[in-house]
Amino acid sequence: MTRYEPAIDLDAIEAIDVHVHIEVDAHGHSSLPPDLVEAASKYFSAGIDRPDLDAVADYYRARRMAAVVFTVDAQTQLHHAALSSEEIADGAARNNDVLIPFGSVDPRAGFAAVERARVLAAEHGVKGFKFHPTVQGFDPSDEAYYPLYEALQEAGVVALFHTGQTGIGAGMRGGRGFKLALSNPILLDGVAADFPDLQIIMAHPSVPWQDEALSVATHKHNTWIDLSGWSPKYFPDQLVRAANSYLKRRILFGSDFPLLTPDRWIADAEKTTLKAEVMPGIMKDNAARLLGLGG
Numbered sequence: 001m002t003r004y005e006p007a008i009d010l011d012a013i014e015a016i017d018v019h020v021h022i023e024v025d026a027h028g029h030s031s032l033p034p035d036l037v038e039a040a041s042k043y044f045s046a047g048i049d050r051p052d053l054d055a056v057a058d059y060y061r062a063r064r065m066a067a068v069v070f071t072v073d074a075q076t077q078l079h080h081a082a083l084s085s086e087e088i089a090d091g092a093a094r095n096n097d098v099l100i101p102f103g104s105v106d107p108r109a110g111f112a113a114v115e116r117a118r119v120l121a122a123e124h125g126v127k128g129f130k131f132h133p134t135v136q137g138f139d140p141s142d143e144a145y146y147p148l149y150e151a152l153q154e155a156g157v158v159a160l161f162h163t164g165q166t167g168i169g170a171g172m173r174g175g176r177g178f179k180l181a182l183s184n185p186i187l188l189d190g191v192a193a194d195f196p197d198l199q200i201i202m203a204h205p206s207v208p209w210q211d212e213a214l215s216v217a218t219h220k221h222n223t224w225i226d227l228s229g230w231s232p233k234y235f236p237d238q239l240v241r242a243a244n245s246y247l248k249r250r251i252l253f254g255s256d257f258p259l260l261t262p263d264r265w266i267a268d269a270e271k272t273t274l275k276a277e278v279m280p281g282i283m284k285d286n287a288a289r290l291l292g293l294g295g
Contacts, residue, residue, distance in 0.1 A: 005125060008100070159199070185209055
């Protein structure tokens with residue numbers, strides 16, 4: 001095990017993608033069970049390439065970008081072994097010029113999740129944790145999960161939550177039992193209030209709850225919004241207005257690779273009304289400040 005330490009030259013990169021999934025490991029194990037992989041491919045109308053971590057590093061290195069990489073540990077909900085966050089951290093350590101590892105723990109594992117989060121932060125050097133309340137099947141506002149948030153706050157790492165609609169389970173019988181309401185960003189308002197030093201990213205345009213996300217971000221300055229998972233041409237107007245003005249220092253570029261590539265995201269963003277003067281912050285500077293890169 002090599003503890004991750006970033007070696008990213010901010011002057012040498014053009015962007016930091018804060019939302020990149022590792023969906024298959026070096027052993028060929030998938031982050032999702034086969035039925036969800038098949039349904040996701042159908043939902044997104046494409047067979048999706050799922051590169052392993054080293055291939056992801058090469059992909060971003062070729063684009064002069066850095067990337068935050070992670071998986072989602074939903075073993076309780078999915079009855080499927082998660083990818084190893086420890087292996088992701090090790091892989092990021094050997095690609096530390098372009099990769100930044102986030103861990104993932106299953107909140108429903110209770111005390112074991114808290115202890116594992118502490119180890120991942122202290123011993124493996126992960127810079128944050130990814131949560132997907134809908135896929136993991138937990139209400140993030142439930143105080144049962146407060147010991148986990150306390151551990152993250154003490155470690156000084158970021159908490160990134162999926163918010164809004166998801167394609168995972170879409171079109172399956174009963175959405176495979178996944179509940180969209182668990183990913184309403186308003187559920188994070190209390191978390192941000194009770195853990196004011198915990199930096200929280202609300203991932204994606206939070207369709208259909210965009211106004212809730214903007215309200216939380218306006219009121220709680222320890223919250224951020226990443227723009228992953230949707231082509232910019234579909235961004236709600238109120239999100240673009242916020243990104244251009246009062247939230248411009250807490251808006252982050254994210255793609256949702258491999259489901260949406262950074263190449264497509266950037267090409268589509270150029271056709272929007274996002275202002276040229278806010279783009280350096282969105283593409284790189286805000287994330288560098290949030291993640292403590294560059295001193």
